Amino acid sequence: MQPHLKKAFTLLAIIIIAFIFVRSIAVPDSFGEYGWYRGDSVNELRNQPVEHAGSQACSDVDCHKTLYSIWSESRHKTVNCETCHGPAEKHVSNVRIMPEPANDSRDFCGLCHYKRVARPGEFPQIDPVTHGENLRCAYCHNPHKPWFV
Ligand code: HEC
Ligand code: HEC
Ligand code: HEC
Incomplete structure (x- = not known):
């Protein structure tokens, strides 16, 4: 070689x-x-801990039945409770453990509702600068039953 x-x-x-x-x-x-x-x-x-309970769990055993039935008829029915309220399994299995308060900042609602050209035109969107006088969105809108249902 x-x-x-x-x-x-x-x-x-x-x-x-x-x-x-x-x-x-x-x-x-x-x-x-x-x-x-x-x-x-x-x-x-x-073996990872289960963190989400699912929206249905909120209405079981008469806890948030009224709120649940309002939400389930609303246009937010596709937005699960835990999307805004965070994981709730701990709270569901022990009601003494309160969940974190829902994120009610403008920017949180804006994740879905601020105007973006990439979003379908028919999806309800707002211009954050001109809409709502810089107040919290929940000041005018009920997050569990937004308007115009
Ligand atoms: C779009 C976001 C969003 C969704 C979806 C949502 N919530 Fe809320 N929730 C909020 C916000 C924001 C507040 C605080 C309201 C305020 O400050 O006026 C709140 C408040 C609450 C409260 C305490 C005040 C009250 O009205 O009694 C409960 C209980 C509650 N939500 C349960 C639920 C349950 C159960 C579901 C699902 C069936 C749900 N939420 C779905 C955003 C949401
Ligand atoms: C995860 C995405 C998401 C978040 C977060 C969210 N929404 Fe919505 N919102 C939706 C969807 C989906 C609809 C229904 C759109 C449809 O029916 O075409 C909707 C509908 C609405 C409508 C109804 C508009 C109409 O023309 O009837 C309002 C008002 C509204 N949301 C306000 C809020 C407010 C206030 C918050 C914060 C507390 C919020 N949304 C948070 C997804 C979201
Ligand atoms: C001062 C009260 C007020 C506040 C605060 C407010 N809104 Fe509104 N919102 C309205 C009114 C009134 C309408 C209906 C007239 C219009 O479209 O401007 C509306 C309409 C909407 C619509 C429907 C728009 C469409 O074209 O279908 C969405 C989505 C919405 N708001 C989301 C939000 C979000 C997200 C926030 C917080 C960032 C917010 N709003 C804060 C009063 C308010």
Whole structure:
């Protein structure tokens, strides 16, 4: 074999061995157990605490039944309670634990309602500069039953 080829093959062999060595250290044991991902991640995800209870849970056992029925007929019926009120599983399983107050800032409502050219034209949008005299949105709108239903 030509000497320069010998060098090239030796180098290639070293690279392959180094790759196998690094891979054996870097790839977690459970990789490939079920597919192209860490098998352990399935258990890790399953063991995460449940944080959301779902809107329905708010109306169970007569807690917020009236509010729920108002909301479920309103145009906000597609915006779940926990979208504005945050995760509520702790509060649902123990009513003594109060949820964080809902975010009632203008910018929060604005996440969905500030005018953006990328939004469908028929979606209700406002210009934050001219609309609502810089007051909190809930000052005029009921978040559980916004107007014009
Ligand atoms: C669009 C956001 C939004 C959604 C959706 C929403 N809320 Fe609210 N909620 C608020 C805000 C903001 C306040 C504070 C109102 C205020 O400051 O006048 C509030 C207040 C409340 C209060 C305390 C005051 C009151 O009116 O009794 C309760 C209880 C409540 N919400 C429950 C719910 C439940 C249950 C749902 C789902 C059925 C829900 N909310 C859906 C934003 C929301
Ligand atoms: C996660 C997105 C989201 C958030 C946050 C949100 N909304 Fe809405 N809002 C909607 C959707 C969806 C509709 C229904 C649109 C439709 O029916 O076409 C709606 C409808 C409305 C309408 C009715 C407009 C009409 O023409 O009838 C008003 C007013 C309104 N929202 C005010 C608020 C206020 C005030 C807040 C904050 C307390 C808020 N929204 C937070 C998604 C959101
Ligand atoms: C001073 C009272 C007031 C405040 C504060 C206010 N609004 Fe309104 N909003 C109105 C009135 C009145 C209308 C109906 C007339 C109009 O479209 O201007 C309206 C209409 C809307 C509509 C329907 C627009 C459409 O074209 O369908 C949306 C969405 C809305 N408001 C969202 C908000 C949001 C989000 C905030 C907070 C950033 C807010 N409003 C603050 C009084 C208010």
